[in-house]
Amino acid sequence: MPAPERIPPRRVSPQELLAKGELTVRGRISGASNAVLYCTVEYEGVSAACVYKPVAGERPLWDFPDGTLAQREVAAYELSEAMGWGLVPPTVLRDGPYGEGMCQMWIEASAKDAALLALVEGEEPEPGWKAVGLADVGEERTALLVHADDERLRRLAVLDAVINNGDRKGGHLLPAADGRLYAIDHGVTFNADDKLRTLLWGWAGEPLTEEAVEALRRLSANLADGGPLAGRLAELLTVEEIDALRRRVADLLRTGRHREPSGQWPAIPWPPV
Known part of the structure; x- marks a missing residue:
């Protein structure tokens, strides 16, 4: 008698794991301005580490509607995927132990590829680096803030311009071991007013x-x-914010150039890390 056919286990996608898995809080990540919880999530025998940010733990901001930061995190993931760059870890909106919130796959940063930002002496960057501007380093001294001339960062600079990121800091960059x-x-992100603040100028x-x-171009068609x-974005953002998103994409295509600081808003976040 022939052996019964073995049915391979069904593959669980990261999005399905995050959305349907059992979420267990393991601890709180200190230093964040909002509640950020380190968790594990398990579904159909698959488990992973993740971050859970409940809406209930968000601090009110004067320039964003209350209780909307989690939705904006998910919208940023949707835009990154639509552009084909996969720069944002898988992110979903779901219910959790402390109510609805954002749940995002945990990424372990690789120390061997951490040199993406630096403070250097002199007024011009070395080959392989791009200048951002002079920074006060104390004792009446300044240093040149630079970032790597890296195609991954260049894509991220475009994504940030699209989503109108108001807080791109160095600590938000996670180079993984796989490159x-x-x-x-x-x-x-996604404010209808110009809020772009970044270290990637x-x-x-x-x-x-x-x-x-x-x-x-693909993104414009998909929007x-x-x-x-x-x-999908209509479930996460306001009509005004989606219209502003479309205008930002159209402006980038019209100029064909990377954004420049507008002068109407501080160009670099503080603190920058």
């Missing part, structure tokens, strides 16, 4: 890469009324 770069903490005013232009992405 990929992830970015986290996207609660203060090294390409300001330079032409966009062909890859970025193609990604923006059209009736499209699946537009419908």
Whole structure:
């Protein structure tokens, strides 16, 4: 008699694991301005570490509607996926031990690829680096803040311009052991007003890469009324914010260049880490 056919186990996607798995809080991540909980999530024999940010733990902000930061984190993930760059870890909106919140796959940063930002002497960056600006380092001294001339960071600079990221700090960059770069903490995004604050100004005013232009064209088409992405974002953002998102994408395609500081808002977040 032939042996019975072995049915391979069903593969559980990261999104399904995060959305349907049993969420167990293991501890709180200190130093964050809002409640950030380190958790494990398990579903159909698959488990992983993740971050859970309950809406109930969000501190009110004067320029964002209360209780909307978790939705913006999910929207940033949706935009990153639509552009084909996978810069934001899998992120979902779900119920948890402390109510509805954002749940995001935990990324372990690799120390061997951590040199993405630096403070250096002199007024010009070394080859392989892009200048951001002079920074006060105390004792009436300044140093040049630079970031790596890295294609992963360049993609992230475009994504941040699209989502209108008001808080791109160095501590939000997570280079993984497999060579990929992830970015986290996207609660203060998608405001209808210009809020772009970032450490990734090294390409300001330079032409966009062909890859970025193609990604923006795809995104523009996906944001059209009736499209699946537009419908998904309608569950997470306001009509005004989605209209502003479309204008930002259109402006980038029209100019064909990386954003420059507007002068209407502090260009660099503080503290920068």
